Amino acid sequence: MIYLDNSATTKPHPDVVSSYIKVSEQFYGNPSSIHAFGEKASSLFQKAKQQCGELSGLPDSSVIFTSGGTESNNLAIKGSAYALQGKGKHLITTVIEHPSVLEVFKELEKEGFEVTYLPVNKAGVISINDLKAALRIDTILVSIMYVNNEIGSIQPISDAGKIIREYSNARFHSDAVQAYGKLATDFKNVDLMTLSAHKFNGLKGSGLLAVRKGLTLNPEMTGGGQQEGLRSGTVNTAGAVALAKAMRLASEDQEQAYPTLRTCQQMLRAFFENRPEVKSVSSDHAAPHILSVTVPKLTGEVIVHALSHKDVYITTSSACSSKTNKKSHVLTACGFSDRDIRGAVRISLGADQRIEEIEEFIRIWQEVIPPLLKGV
Ligand SMILES: Cc1ncc(COP(=O)(O)O)c(C=O)c1O
Structure with missing residues (x-):
C-alpha cells in the first residue's frame, strides 16, 4: 500500500x-x-x-x-x-x-x-x-x-x-x-x-x-x-x-522529517510539471506535506478510484468534502475554474514517508492515468 x-x-x-x-x-x-x-x-x-x-x-x-x-x-x-x-x-x-x-x-x-x-x-x-x-x-x-x-x-x-x-x-x-x-x-x-x-x-x-x-x-x-x-x-x-x-x-521528529518531506514534495512537483495532463494547484510556498494538483480533463473521483485499485491512496480536495460532492470552497476562493476544481486531487505526505514510495507512486500514475485520458 x-x-x-x-x-x-x-x-x-x-x-x-x-x-x-x-x-x-x-x-x-x-x-x-x-x-x-x-x-x-x-x-x-x-x-x-x-x-x-x-x-x-x-x-x-x-x-x-x-x-x-x-x-x-x-x-x-x-x-x-x-x-x-x-x-x-x-x-x-x-x-x-x-x-x-x-x-x-x-x-x-x-x-x-x-x-x-x-x-x-x-x-x-x-x-x-x-x-x-x-x-x-x-x-x-x-x-x-x-x-x-x-x-x-x-x-x-x-x-x-x-x-x-x-x-x-x-x-x-x-x-x-x-x-x-x-x-x-x-x-x-x-x-x-x-x-x-x-x-x-x-x-x-x-x-x-x-x-x-x-x-x-x-x-x-x-x-x-x-x-x-x-x-x-x-x-x-x-x-x-x-x-x-x-x-x-x-516535535522531536520534525527536524528530521522536514527534509524528507520536502524532497518527496519536490519529486512530485518535478514529475507533475512535466505531465501535460496536470496543472498545479498548491503554490511553491505550500507546506511540505501537502500537494494539490488538478487534471482538468478528468474528475478527482476518477483519479482517486483508479489509483485506489492499485493500492495507492490519495483524495479529492479534502477528506470531509470528498463524499459530499460539494465544490471545494478553498479552490473556489483561490479563483480556480469549475473544471480545475472538478479535477483536483490532494496528495498528503506523512512524517515517515519514504522516497521509494514516491517513486512507486510516480510509476503507477504513469501507468494508470494516461489511459483514462484517451477519448475524453
Ligand atoms: C485544518 C483542520 N482543522 C480542523 C480539522 C478537524 O479535526 P478533527 O478531525 O480532529 O475534528 C481538520 C481535519 O481534517 C483540519 O484539517
Missing part, C-alpha cells in the same frame, strides 16, 4: 498506542476520585497536561483536552464570542477555513454576530493589509488557520498576530491542525490554538485547545466541572498521556 492521505489522518505511532494501552490497563481510576488510585491517575493527567502545554509552543498557556480539532475550534470560537460579547460582536476569519471553523461563524452570524471573511490570493494566502483594514474597535476575535488542509497554503500567523495586538484588543485563535509537527511554527502572538492528535500519528478522538493563561471562555460542555469547568466529563487520562507522547514524538 502507498498511503498518501496523511492530511485526512495518519497511522498512530506504535509508542503512542502502547502508552494508551498501558495507562488504560494500569491506571484506569477516575482522576476525580479522592482515593490513592484516583490520585495516581490525576497526577498522570496533570503531568500530561503540563507536557502538552509546553510542547504546544503557545507561551504561558494551559491546555484543555478535547475530542479533536472540531471540538477545539468550536470551543475557541463560540467560547470566546459568548465570553466577550459584552465588548463587541465583530469577528474576523478567512474564506478558506476548515468547516469546523466556518460553520461555527455561520451559526454565530445567525445569533447576531457580524463576521468579516478575509479573501485569499491565488496561492491561498490572506493579505495583512486586508486584516489590518478589517480590525475594528468592536472586534473581539480573529481566527486564522495556520496551514490549509486542501492546498497547504501557510498563513502569515506571526505578522497577523503582531497587527492584531497593535491595532485591536481582539483575541487571536489559530487552527494549527495541519501545521503541528510539519513546519516551524510561531505562536508568540496567538491566544488560542487548536490541535488534533490523529493528524500527527496520535489517536483519533483526541485533541486540545491551548489557551493563554488568564483568558475567559464560555464552556461548550457543562456538567461535573472537570478541566477547570471548561470541558466537563470524566477526563481521558490515557488519551492525554498518548497525546503528550504523540506531540513529543512529532
